[in-house]
Amino acid sequence: MTKTHVSSRATGSAPSLRTRMRGAAAIGAALPVLLAACGSSDGVAEDGTWAPTKPxxxxxxxxxxxxxxxxxxxxxxxxxxxxxxxxxxxxxxxxxxxxxxxxxxxxxxxxxxxxxxxxxxxxxxxxxxxxxxxxxxxxxxxxxxxxxYMVYLVAADSPVETFGDLAAEVSAGGFSIGGGSGPGSMDHVALAGALEAAGADPAEANYIPFDGGGEAMTALLGGHVEAAVTGAGEALGMIEAGEMRAVGISSPERSEALPDVPSLVEQDIDFTFDxxxxxxxxxxxxxxxxxxxxxxxxxxxxxxxxxxxxxxxxxxxxxxxxxxxxxxxxxxxxxxxxxxxxxxxx
Known part of the structure; x- marks a missing residue:
């Protein structure tokens, strides 16, 4: 917090009435500028428009x-x-x-x-x-x-080749899948819906939440989880670099950005998520x-x-x-x- 120091005027040096009035007028003239500096210029202009006044x-x-x-x-x-x-x-x-x-x-x-x-x-x-x-x-x-759209990722050397394989691993138990948000949120719902459509029980998935898709993919690369679910845009660079593979995408058809990744629908899994x-x-x-x-x-x-x-x-x-x-x-x-x-x- 900024503190303003105000010095008191020495005894016997009180300003004259004219000086005080002139000072008051100066303050009045400066008031719009002071208000603007305090943020009042955030208000709407007389013509009904507005524009930002700071970053x-x-x-x-x-x-x-x-x-x-x-x-x-x-x-x-x-x-x-x-x-x-x-x-x-x-x-x-x-x-x-x-x-x-x-x-x-x-x-x-x-x-x-x-x-x-x-x-x-x-x-x-x-x-x-x-x-x-x-x-x-x-x-x-x-x-x-x-x-x-969502992509379902595994390590580049994973034996999991299709989303059906991933669903089978989940049904077998102990298969960990990282996501960039908590249980019941976007990544989890996209995973759970796809697993159910593939015939697996979503409750059997060992879903591990992280703070963002970037952290989930880092965990996959480090071997801390066996799969990950995240946005296609987030994973694009990693997939193109061959650092991980996508076994499915939640789009209705193949994405132009990831033409080699089959959609879930293409794999006879009736589920999409955007x-x-x-x-x-x-x-x-x-x-x-x-x-x-x-x-x-x-x-x-x-x-x-x-x-x-x-x-x-x-x-x-x-x-x-x-x-x-x-x-x-x-x-x-x-x-x-x-x-x-x-x-x-x-």
Missing amino acids: IEITAPAATGGGWDTLARTSARLLEEQELIDQSVQVVNKPGAGGAIGWGYIANNAGDPHKLFVTSPPILLVPMAGDSDHDHDDFTPVARLATD IWRGVMAPAELEQAQVAYYEELFGDLVETEAWQEESARLGWTDAYMGSDDFGAFLDETRDEFAEILTEVGLQ
Whole structure:
């Protein structure tokens, strides 16, 4: 906390009335500037528009290397490189509790239009599992940007060749599978749904949660787990480098980014799961502030640079504005509740 030292005036040197009035006028003239410095310029202009007055902070609610981190850093970099925003864009990582630590941080900054966070299915699933004090209703939807799919990974030298083999290992017992989020959240649900569709009991899977897909893949590479489930975009580099293999992808058909990886559907496993990726903001934002970001990210996804990055990361365009994204979140929560019930996780 900054303390301001105020020195007292020596006795007998009191200012004259004219001097005091002149000082008051100077303070009055400076007041708008002082208010602006204190943040009042965050308000909406007379013409109903708003623009940021200081650097934008995008929170990734996980450690570096995972899908949230990739989305946050890709968005921040391209917003600046494409000169879509006058302010700088900074990324901060708030890992822990499957995203709940980051969400708590954003919730404590209600009304701050200079803070955003990237999001995906865990914003729905983690609260449904009772592992977060905040759910999507506590935040402001800004835009859905893209979608991705889950891949089911094994070590490069693993005897597991297909998802059916993986399901058989689970049924045999003791087979450990790492995921980047807690029990009952995105990675776990994507695994449980696929196992059930393959004829295995999801409850028999030894699911090991990590803070983000990056940590789950590191555990697989280190031999600490026998398989991992994470987003295709997160695993793309590792798969292409031959450091691990994907025995299935949760897309309806093969992905252009991973043409050698068979879909679950192709393996006669009737299950798909997509990872939508978007941006949200704290609660209590002005409509003009939401509109600013909605348009900003709408412009971003139309740039050639974004489209090239999306193709490289295995993302598919799935833009939605604020209102549509909010409705989508409500509908998807209901769908997830059905899945969780079906696989015995709720």
